[in-house]
Structures are given as structure tokens and as C-alpha cells.
Amino acid sequence: MVRVIMGVKGTGKTKQMIELINSAVHSENGNVVCIEKGPKLTYDIHYKIRLVESSQYDMSTFDFMRGFISGLYAGNYDITHIFIDSLTKIVGVEPTDPSVENFLDWLNSFAEKNNLKFTVTISGDADLASEGVKKYF
Template sequence: MIKLIVGPKGAGKTKTMIDMINDATQTTSGNIVVIEKSMKLTTSINHKARLLDVDEYRIQGGDMLYGFVAGVLAGNYDITELFIDGILRIVDHDMDVATAVLDKIDAITRDSVEVVITVSSTEEALPEGIKKYLNA
């Protein structure tokens, strides 16, 4: 299941995500993975969450992001929560690519992994393919 945290830059999306991650480290019985660009969350999140930097693995674009997520999930069946901070930065702000990636991630995670993703945009600017994840 995918949940989105949507808002313009500076709206507090990352802070909301940090709180969700830290809460999850106290309550989950599985593993938590956080994917971000540029490792800015290192000191903000509980060390129980695994932090992965897409820049370190040279991930660029939607296909590479999906492959990376699929590989992480395939390598660890105990992941119960996956957080992706700033999907649009990773896919070069291409909404169509972001939509395709969300659909692919949703197909492989469904009800087995809770996925939370931040999107820097207003709700009105989102295409329908992304909006469908707002009320999940």
C-alpha cells in the first residue's frame, strides 16, 4: 500500500516523514528502509531504520529507482515499511515517470509493505495516476 505526503517545497513533508519513521522504529516488528537523495536525514532518524542514498548507488530516473526498490525488497523479506523522500528529485521531476514508478512499486508491495513517499507538488498539479494514491 502506498501513502503519499504531498505539498509544496518547505511545507514540512520531510519532517512529517521523519516523525513517521521514528514512530515506526518503536512499533514495527520488521525492518524499515528509507531511500533518499543526498543523505540529509542521517542524524534525524532512529538508527534502527536502514538509510539508503540513491546518489551513492548512482540511481537516476524511474527505471533505476524501481529496480533499486525491487532489489532491496527481494534482498530482505522482513521489510515492513519503506519510505522514499523526494521521488520527484530522483525521477528528474517527471510526473509521468513518477506515476509509472508508483504503479510498479504498488504492484510488488501491495499489502505486504507499507510505502510512504513524499512528493513536492500541490495536489492540484498531480496527474490522476498519482492522485489515486492520496487517499490510500
């Protein structure tokens, strides 16, 4: 399952994400991971959440992200939920780029095969999102 939270800067995406992450600590039966750009969530999320700061790994393409997420899961099958904050900023693409839709479709397929959940934030106008992205709202 993939859930996308999309909105322009200042619409409360990160606040909503923090609430979801912290509630996942109590509701998930496995490990929870959060991938973020910059260390902005360090003191806002529960200490049991595995926080991954993306710039330490030079995540500049969706192919890299696919490999990283696959490796993350291969190293820990107890992961049940992965949060990705500011997906398009991590990879460096526009929110309307067709590769975003392709990546979300891959995430959904990966989630179904491995019984995972993904919650992703994207900074951009939700009205401009493609139908392929909107299906994950």
C-alpha cells in the same frame, strides 16, 4: 500500500516523514528502510532505520528504482516499510510527469505482492497532481 505526501517546498513534508519513520521503528514488526537524496535525515531518524543515500547509487531512472527496490527486498525479506523522500528529485523528473504515476502503480503492485508499505514524498503542487497520483494521498 502506497501513501504519497505531496506539497511545495516548505510545507512540512520532511518533518512529517521523519515523524512517520521514527514511529515505524516501534510499530513495524520488520525492518524499515529510508531512501533519500542527500544526507539530510542522518541525524533525525532512529539508528535502527536503514538509510540509503540515493546519489551513491546513481538512481536516475524509474527502471533503476524498480530494480533497486526489488533487489533491496530480495536481499532482506524482513523489510516491512520503505520510505522514499523526494522521489522526483531522486529520479530527476517533474512531479507532473506521467512516469511518476506509472511508478507509483508499480510500487502499489509490488507492495501488495510482498506485503510491504511505501511512504513517498513528492515536492510539487498537490493541486497539479494527476488523478492517478492523487489516489495515493
